[in-house]
Amino acid sequence: GKNDSAVIMMGMPRGVNQIEALNRAENATRHTTLCSMTVTGQPAIMNAVQERTFMEFMRVVPLMFLLIALVLFFFHRTLKLVVIALLPMFYAILVSFGFLGMIKEYVVISPQIILIAPLLVAFGIGDALYISNRFAEEKIEDTRERTISSIKFIQKAIFLTSITTALGFASLMIGTLKPLFTLGFALAVGIIGCWVLSITLVPCLILILKYKKRYELKSWKGFGKVPINNRKKILAVALIFLIISLGVCLPNIRTSADYYVMAPQDEPSVIKMQEYSQRFEAGQAGMMLVRADVTSYNTLCTIEYIEEMISRTAPHTKTLSVVGVMKMMKVNTTVATEMLLGTIEEYNITLPDFIPDINITNVVIQYVKEQVMVESYWDLVVKAGAIPIIGGPELQSALIEEFYNRLSVEMRSIFINRDRTKTIVLVDMPVMPMDETRATLTKVDKVIDNYGTIPGGSTTHLTGMAAILVAVNDLTIENQFVTMLAALVMCFAVLALLLRPIKFAAVTIIPVCFAVMYEPLAFVGANVELSLITMMIASIVIGVGIDYSIHLTHGVMQRGLRLSSVSKTVESSGISFLEATTTEVAALSAALIIPIDSIRGFIIMIMIMLIVSMLAALIVLPAIYAIWIKEKRGVVVE
Numbered sequence: 001g002k003n004d005s006a007v008i009m010m011g012m013p014r015g016v017n018q019i020e021a022l023n024r025a026e027n028a029t030r031h032t033t034l035c036s037m038t039v040t041g042q043p044a045i046m047n048a049v050q051e052r053t054f055m056e057f058m059r060v061v062p063l064m065f066l067l068i069a070l071v072l073f074f075f076h077r078t079l080k081l082v083v084i085a086l087l088p089m090f091y092a093i094l095v096s097f098g099f100l101g102m103i104k105e106y107v108v109i110s111p112q113i114i115l116i117a118p119l120l121v122a123f124g125i126g127d128a129l130y131i132s133n134r135f136a137e138e139k140i141e142d143t144r145e146r147t148i149s150s151i152k153f154i155q156k157a158i159f160l161t162s163i164t165t166a167l168g169f170a171s172l173m174i175g176t177l178k179p180l181f182t183l184g185f186a187l188a189v190g191i192i193g194c195w196v197l198s199i200t201l202v203p204c205l206i207l208i209l210k211y212k213k214r215y216e217l218k219s220w221k222g223f224g225k226v227p228i229n230n231r232k233k234i235l236a237v238a239l240i241f242l243i244i245s246l247g248v249c250l251p252n253i254r255t256s257a258d259y260y261v262m263a264p265q266d267e268p269s270v271i272k273m274q275e276y277s278q279r280f281e282a283g284q285a286g287m288m289l290v291r292a293d294v295t296s297y298n299t300l301c302t303i304e305y306i307e308e309m310i311s312r313t314a315p316h317t318k319t320l321s322v323v324g325v326m327k328m329m330k331v332n333t334t335v336a337t338e339m340l341l342g343t344i345e346e347y348n349i350t351l352p353d354f355i356p357d358i359n360i361t362n363v364v365i366q367y368v369k370e371q372v373m374v375e376s377y378w379d380l381v382v383k384a385g386a387i388p389i390i391g392g393p394e395l396q397s398a399l400i401e402e403f404y405n406r407l408s409v410e411m412r413s414i415f416i417n418r419d420r421t422k423t424i425v426l427v428d429m430p431v432m433p434m435d436e437t438r439a440t441l442t443k444v445d446k447v448i449d450n451y452g453t454i455p456g457g458s459t460t461h462l463t464g465m466a467a468i469l470v471a472v473n474d475l476t477i478e479n480q481f482v483t484m485l486a487a488l489v490m491c492f493a494v495l496a497l498l499l500r501p502i503k504f505a506a507v508t509i510i511p512v513c514f515a516v517m518y519e520p521l522a523f524v525g526a527n528v529e530l531s532l533i534t535m536m537i538a539s540i541v542i543g544v545g546i547d548y549s550i551h552l553t554h555g556v557m558q559r560g561l562r563l564s565s566v567s568k569t570v571e572s573s574g575i576s577f578l579e580a581t582t583t584e585v586a587a588l589s590a591a592l593i594i595p596i597d598s599i600r601g602f603i604i605m606i607m608i609m610l611i612v613s614m615l616a617a618l619i620v621l622p623a624i625y626a627i628w629i630k631e632k633r634g635v636v637v638e
Contacts, residue, residue, distance in 0.1 A: 040273045071586045089128075089197075097186075123165055127195060160498055168543015171184065265597070286427045286429070297400065298454075304323045316429055327377070339402070341364055381399050384396050404420070448460075488542055515616050536602070552621055556569050
C-alpha cells in the first residue's frame with residue numbers, strides 16, 4: 001500500500017541503436033543516490049541474454065570436453081582415443097562459430113546459439129567413434145591396411161548419417177522463426193564440417209598415435225539374439241507405448257513462447273521485470289491502433305468506452321490513451337473558464353448570423369459556475385458540448401486540438417500522428433501463463449470487435465508483446481509439424497537414393513518414426529513445455545536418431561540379409577551405439593549448468609530421445625528385420 005515504487009517508461013523509434021540507448025539509460029541510472037533504478041524491458045533482457053550467452057558458453061565447453069574425456073577413457077582405457085575423437089570436434093566448433101561471425105550481418109544471432117557447441121560435439125563425435133571401433137574390430141595385422149579397410153567398410157554409413165543429421169538440422173530453416181533458421185543453418189554446416197574433419201583426421205590420428213582399444217564389453221556378446229527371439233513381443237510393447245504417447249500424452253502437452261523463460265532467472269533485468277509485473281500488473285505491453293479523425297469528440301468518446309469495457313471484461317489489464325492523459329490533467333472552475341474563453345477566441349468560434357448578439361463570455365462563465373462540475377480536461381471537453389448557444393462539436397474539437405498542442409513533442413508522438421488521423425490505445429497486462437495470456441487477449445479483441453466501430457474510421461485488434469507471444473506460440477506448434485515432416489521426407493529421400501532396394505530405406509526409417517511418436521510421452525513424463533527451443537527436438541531426433549538405424553542397416557546389408565547377420569550387427573554396432581549415446585548424453589549434460597529453464601528442459605528431452613532412438617534401433621529394428629527374413633525366406637529362428 002506504500003508509494004515506494006515508480007516506473008519511467010521509455011520508447012524507442014524504429015531504426016534506433018538499441019544497445020547505445022540502453023547503455024545511456026544504464027549510465028544515467030547508475031549514480032542515483034536517493035533510490036535504486038534498474039533498466040529492464042524486452043530490449044534490456046534480450047541484450048543481457050546475448051551478453052550472458054558468451055559467459056555461459058565459456059563455462060559449458062570446458063566441462064563438456066572434460067565429461068566426454070572421462071566417458072571415452074572409461075570405454076577405451078586410453079587417452080589416445082580422447083584426442084582422436086575430440087580434435088575434429090574442436091575444429092568443427094571453431095569453423096561453425098567462425099562461419100557465423102562471417103555472416104552475422106545477415107542472420108539473427110539469438111541466445112539459442114549457445115546450443116551449437118554441445119550439440120555439435122554430441123552429434124558429431126559419433127563418426128570418430130564408429131571409425132575407431134571398426135578399426136578395433138578389424139583382424140588385419142598391418143595397421144595401414146587395417147585403417148583403410150575400416151574406412152571402406154564404414155564410409156558409406158557415416159556419410160549417410162552426416163547427410164541425414166544435417167538435413168534434420170536444416171529442416172529448422174523452413175519455418176518462419178529467424179532464430180531457429182540461424183541455429184539450423186549453423187548446425188547443418190557444423191555437422192558437414194564434423195564429417196569432413198572426421199573422415200580426414202581420424203585415420204591420420206589413429207596411425208600417428210598408434211591407437212589400440214584396451215577394453216571391450218564382454219557381456220554384450222549374445223545380446224544380438226534377444227530382439228530376434230522376442231520380435232513379436234517387442235513390437236507389441238512398442239505399439240502399446242505408441243498408443244499411450246499419441247492417445248493420452250499428445251493432448252496434454254503444454255506450450256509456451258514466454259521469452260522471459262528463455263532468459264537466465266538471476267539476471268537483474270529479468271528479476272526487476274518480474275517484480276514490475278507483480279507490483280504493477282504489467283509487463284506485456286500492447287496497443288490498439290485507431291484510424292479516424294482524432295480531433296473528433298465522437299472518436300475519443302468511442303475510445304473511452306472501449307477502455308471502460310476492456311477494464312470490465314479483462315480486470316488484469318490497464319489501458320492508456322489520449323483520453324486517459326486528458327483525465328490526468330486536473331482542471332478547476334477558474335481554469336476551465338479561462339480555457340474555454342481562450343479556445344473560443346483563438347479558434348475564432350463565432351455565433352451563427354441568425355442568432356442575435358450575445359455576450360459569450362457571460363454565457364460561458366455562468367454555465368461553468370452554475371451547471372458544470374469539472375475535474376479534468378476530459379470533463380471540460382465533454383461539458384463543452386452542452387454549453388448554451390456556443391457549445392457543440394466545433395468547440396469540442398477546438399479544445400481537443402488545443403490539448404494536443406499543449407502536449408510535449410515526445411508525449412504527442414507516442415499517441416497521435418502529425419495529421420491527426422491515427423492514435424493508439426496502450427493496453428498492458430501482467431506476465432501470465434500462455435493460456436491466461438491467450439484468454440485475456442481474446443477478451444480484449446472481442447471488446448474491440450463489439451464496441452470499436454467508428455464512423456469513417458477503423459480499429460485494429462491488439463498487437464504488441466502479448467499478441468506476438470500468442471502468435472509465436474501458435475507458430476511453434478505449426479513449425480514443429482512442418483519441420484518434423486520436412487526432416488522425415490528429406491531423410492527418406494536420401495535413404496531411398498542410396499539404399500537399394502528401397503525396402504531397406506523404408507525399414508530403416510521405421511524406428512525413427514517410433515521415436516518421434518514417443519516424443520509426447522517424453523514431454524509429459526519429463527514435465528517439459530513445448531517452447532521455441534524444445535520445438536526443435538523432433539527434427540533433431542529424426543536427423544540424429546536415424547544414425548543408429550543407418551549403421552545397423554548398413555551392417556546387415558554388408559553381411560547379407562540373414563538372421564546371423566542381424567545378430568552379429570546388433571552385437572558389433574551395439575557397442576558403438578552405447579559408447580556414442582553415453583558420450584552424447586555426457587556432452588549434453590554439461591549444458592544443464594546453464595540457469596535457463598527452457599534450455600535445461602531441451603537438454604533433458606534430447607537426452608531422453610537419444611536413448612529412445614538407440615533402443616528403437618537396437619531392439620525394434622532387428623525385430624522388424626527378423627520378421628522380414630522369416631516371411632521372405634521361411635527361416636526358422638534358432
